[in-house]
Amino acid sequence: MYIDSHCHFDFDVFDDQRDALMSRCLASGVGGFLVPATTHSSWSKLASLIVNYPEWRAAYGLHPYFLRNAELAQVDLLGEQCESSRVVAVGEIGLDCWPDAVDMAVQIDFFSRQLSVAKSLQLPVIVHSRKSYDLVLKCLRNVKFQEGGVIHAFNGSLEQAKRFLDLGFVLGIGGTITYPRAKKAHRVLAALDSRAFVLETDSPDMPLNGFQGEINTPLSIPLIAQCVATIRAENVELIAMQTCDNLLRVLPKWNEGSL
Numbered sequence: 001m002y003i004d005s006h007c008h009f010d011f012d013v014f015d016d017q018r019d020a021l022m023s024r025c026l027a028s029g030v031g032g033f034l035v036p037a038t039t040h041s042s043w044s045k046l047a048s049l050i051v052n053y054p055e056w057r058a059a060y061g062l063h064p065y066f067l068r069n070a071e072l073a074q075v076d077l078l079g080e081q082c083e084s085s086r087v088v089a090v091g092e093i094g095l096d097c098w099p100d101a102v103d104m105a106v107q108i109d110f111f112s113r114q115l116s117v118a119k120s121l122q123l124p125v126i127v128h129s130r131k132s133y134d135l136v137l138k139c140l141r142n143v144k145f146q147e148g149g150v151i152h153a154f155n156g157s158l159e160q161a162k163r164f165l166d167l168g169f170v171l172g173i174g175g176t177i178t179y180p181r182a183k184k185a186h187r188v189l190a191a192l193d194s195r196a197f198v199l200e201t202d203s204p205d206m207p208l209n210g211f212q213g214e215i216n217t218p219l220s221i222p223l224i225a226q227c228v229a230t231i232r233a234e235n236v237e238l239i240a241m242q243t244c245d246n247l248l249r250v251l252p253k254w255n256e257g258s259l
């Protein structure tokens with residue numbers, strides 16, 4: 001069985017095909033889905049959808065790229081939101097150094113406050129980090145964060161990977177590695193310990209090589225796994241097993257009751 005450790009299955013783009021897609025995923029061996037929220041206004045939809053899908057787990061948080069309409073008061077609601085059904089983490093939260101992103105001081109404020117909430121709830125975090133690994137590490141250390149979690153869509157160096165692993169995180173590996181030009185990502189992936197990474201699609205974003213311009217879905221997970229297996233010269237069944245084990249290790253609440 002495979003788990004997609006990061007998919008936005010709650011997004012509107014899946015509204016008219018969610019049930020059919022879920023059936024196809026289960027038939028393809030993709031049997032677990034971590035769905036991280038993005039904005040405060042998306043929390044209630046995720047909370048109502050998850051009731052229908054026992055294979056889903058949720059993370060709630062305020063995504064750094066979508067902070068424009070966010071308010072600090074929403075962070076105060078996070079603790080209560082995390083008491084809802086099948087919550088395994090806080091996320092996705094983090095820092096996004098893209099030119100059109102919100103001011104970095106604002107992002108750091110939201111990120112640090114959400115880390116503190118996660119820490120007080122003893123929940124791991126799903127981290128979105130774009131061109132900001134060193135800043136993210138600094139924030140994690142500042143709040144003495146020890147709950148670990150997943151560094152989503154990791155594309156850093158082996159050195160940066162080791163720093164996150166030392167803090168109890170695993171690295172999300174997704175569609176990027178299916179591109180032949182991603183030589184550095186291939187080298188890092190080949191050198192990682194088998195306990196260091198999990199599989200993810202970031203659906204509907206990050207289409208695989210050969211599927212550019214299409215809506216990505218969790219059905220891509222077996223293709224990503226095959227690519228990982230080739231790069232690491234390992235058996236794909238082993239990759240499936242190890243990545244599931246790794247995710248359940250960093251998200252210990254995953255199997256706590258399937259309400």
Ligand SMILES: [Zn+2]
Pocket residue numbers: 006008036092202
């Ligand atoms: Zn995401």
